[in-house]
Amino acid sequence: MAGSTYWSQRGVATRGTGTLASYAGTVALGSWASSEAVRASMRANRSRDTTPEIALRRALHRRGLRYRVNMRPIKAVRRTADVVFPRCKIAVFVDGCFWHGCPDHYRAPSTNEGYWAAKLSRNVARDAQVNGLLRDHGWTVVRVWEHEPLEQAVARVVLAVRSVSGNDVASASAP
Numbered sequence: 759m760a761g762s763t764y765w766s767q768r769g770v771a772t773r774g775t776g777t778l779a780s781y782a783g784t785v786a787l788g789s790w791a792s793s794e795a796v797r798a799s800m801r802a803n804r805s806r807d808t809t810p811e812i813a814l815r816r817a818l819h820r821r822g823l824r825y826r827v828n829m830r831p832i833k834a835v836r837r838t839a840d841v842v843f844p845r846c847k848i849a850v851f852v853d854g855c856f857w858h859g860c861p862d863h864y865r866a867p868s869t870n871e872g873y874w875a876a877k878l879s880r881n882v883a884r885d886a887q888v889n890g891l892l893r894d895h896g897w898t899v900v901r902v903w904e905h906e907p908l909e910q911a912v913a914r915v916v917l918a919v920r921s922v923s924g925n926d927v928a929s930a931s932a933p
């Protein structure tokens with residue numbers, strides 16, 4: 759499977775498997791991102807088309823929204839957004855709880871602490887930098903945690919699109 763490549767490339771599989779598996783067990787089951795999705799996300803890091811991303815895209819599509827996926831909002835900013843509304847200049851990122859330091863679910867692995875702490879702080883700093891660069895260029899950034907209820911995530915995206923494009927989003931109200 760594609761997701762295993764990352765870990766084997768980094769050699770993490772031999773160094774911290776048990777810790778990561780136990781982390782996955784702490785994520786709330788039955789949420790939008792099931793523990794399996796979280797595990798897949800952790801394995802694949804920022805790989806494309808994780809389960810939460812696909813769920814969000816499908817829900818947005820059902821609401822009649824049309825968007826681009828996995829594209830750089832701005833070519834000069836080397837960061838791919840998961841869902842992009844180019845005309846509205848809205849970039850949506852689905853952030854994994856582990857990689858982006860979710861306050862509710864991030865647990866520092868107990869092995870290789872320095873490695874993980876440094877990695878997390880780099881990720882968080884990069885998120886902030888990307889947000890700032892996009893906003894400087896007139897973009898609206900919507901960051902969605904993978905643990906968020908799907909309908910809440912959809913509502914936040916719809917709200918952002920509406921606020922930019924007016925009332926031309928049909929059937930966009932949250933249930």
Ligand SMILES: [Zn+2]
Nearest residue numbers: 855860863905
């Ligand atoms: Zn979370």
